[in-house]
Structure formats: C-alpha cells, structure tokens
Amino acid sequence: DADVTQTPRNRITKTGKRIMLECSQTKGHDRMYWYRQDPGLGLRLIYYSFDVKDINKGEISDGYSVSRQAQAKFSLSLESAIPNQTALYFCATSDRAEAAQHFGDGTRLSIL
Amino acid sequence: DQQVKQNSPSLSVQEGRISILNCDYTNSMFDYFLWYKKYPAEGPTFLISISSIKDKNEDGRFTVFLNKSAKHLSLHIVPSQPGDSAVYFCAAKWAYKYIFGTGTRLKVLA
Numbered sequence: 015d016a017d018v019t020q021t022p023r024n025r026i027t028k029t030g031k032r033i034m035l036e037c038s039q040t041k042g043h044d045r046m047y048w049y050r051q052d053p054g055l056g057l058r059l060i061y062y063s064f065d066v067k068d069i070n071k072g073e074i075s076d077g078y079s080v081s082r083q084a085q086a087k088f089s090l091s092l093e094s095a096i097p098n099q100t101a102l103y104f105c106a107t108s109d110r111a112e113a114a115q116h117f118g119d120g121t122r123l124s125i126l
Numbered sequence: 127d128q129q130v131k132q133n134s135p136s137l138s139v140q141e142g143r144i145s146i147l148n149c150d151y152t153n154s155m156f157d158y159f160l161w162y163k164k165y166p167a168e169g170p171t172f173l174i175s176i177s178s179i180k181d182k183n184e185d186g187r188f189t190v191f192l193n194k195s196a197k198h199l200s201l202h203i204v205p206s207q208p209g210d211s212a213v214y215f216c217a218a219k220w221a222y223k224y225i226f227g228t229g230t231r232l233k234v235l236a
Contacts, residue, residue, distance in 0.1 A: 018169070045222075056130065056215065056226030057170075064222070104169055113158040113177075113219055117169030 020118035037105030132227035149216035156218040
C-alpha cells in the first residue's frame with residue numbers, strides 16, 4: 015500500500031462546483047503539503063500544515079482552502095471551481111528531521 | 127521570478143553512458159537541495175539530496191554535486207539504464223519552503 019494516498023486519482027467537473035481532494039498518509043509525518051503542477055512549470059505550493067492546529071498559506075492559495083482533520087489526513091477544497099484550476103495536484107509529507115518530501119501519486123483535475 | 131531553473135527540458139543518453147542533469151538557483155539562503163524522479167501517472171520520488179555545506183553526495187549510481195559559488199547543482203547517473211528514463215526535478219529548500227525546477231525529461235536509449 016502507498017504511504018501517501020490521494021483520492022480521487024482523476025476528476026472531471028464543471029465550473030462553479032465544489033470539489034474536495036483528499037490525502038492520507040501512513041508515514042507518521044507531522045508535515046503535509048498541497049502542490050499543483052501545470053505544464054511547463056514546477057510544483058507550486060498551495061497550502062502546508064506542520065500539525066493539526068498549524069495551517070499556512072503557500073504561494074498560490076487563492077481559490078483554495080484546506081482542512082487537517084487528523085495528523086494523517088489533509089484535504090484540499092476548491093469552493094467554486096474555475097477552469098484555470100485545471101491541473102495535476104500533489105499531496106506530500108515530510109518529517110521535521112529530514113529534508114525529503116514524500117509524494118502521493120497525484121490527482122488529475124479537469125474543470126470544464 | 128524563477129529561483130530554481132532547469133534549462134534543459136530534455137536529454138537523451140545511450141545506455142551505459144553518463145547522464146548529467148543540471149540545475150541553477152538564485153537564493154543563497156537555500157539549505158538543502160534535492161533531486162526527485164517522476165514516472166508518468168506517479169508522484170515524484172525522492173532520489174538524493176545534498177546539504178548546502180557539502181559539495182558532493184553519492185548514493186550508488188547517483189551523485190549530486192553542488193557548486194555554491196556558481197549557484198549550480200548537477201546530478202550524475204553512471205551508468206545510465208533504460209529504467210532511469212523519467213522526468214527529474216531539482217528542488218531547493220529553505221526553512222519550510224521547497225522551490226521546484228520545471229523538470230528535465232531523461233531518455234536512456236537501449
């Protein structure tokens with residue numbers, strides 16, 4: 015089983031709909047992150063959380079919200095989806111003692 | 127402002143030869159540099175990292191070199207294998223923040 019699991023893996027939806035992407039991890043890491051990847055660009059940070067009560071905006075948080083329901087779960091919501099939020103979304107975790115992040119396999123989101 | 131740049135979108139190398147992937151950065155505050163490998167339909171997988179106080183780190187076939195004066199790092203893969211064909215991202219870390227390059231697609235030809 016994957017250490018970092020993202021659901022759904024693919025989603026097609028319409029403009030204006032509310033969407034939730036979910037991430038769960040079995041690594042026991044405190045830190046969790048949401049990124050988006052667009053063609054020709056690197057991964058850009060949307061939100062990050064260092065523990066259940068510590069949630070912070072990243073560089074592109076507008077139009078997104080998050081919820082850290084437990085140490086192992088971090089969900090990303092698009093309250094009213096728009097077409098330019100079409101992208102590949104990745105969840106990642108890290109431990110405070112190491113530099114590396116560990117990624118889920120991504121959610122491909124298309125907004126029509 | 128792109129703080130981490132991978133200027134080569136793609137690279138083709140013959141099996142058994144050396145692959146060299148390059149990355150440039152602009153921020154002297156970065157304390158760790160990392161390389162990730164990504165296959166289609168999968169998330170990035172951590173490959174190797176280097177602290178800003180080191181100039182070389184080696185792990186099997188993979189070696190990362192850091193040149194702080196030039197603000198440049200490179201990943202060497204020797205010997206290259208067909209299974210190494212993937213997109214490689216470099217990333218730089220400062221405190222909580224990770225800045226990723228745009229990736230280099232490596233194709234190892236059999």
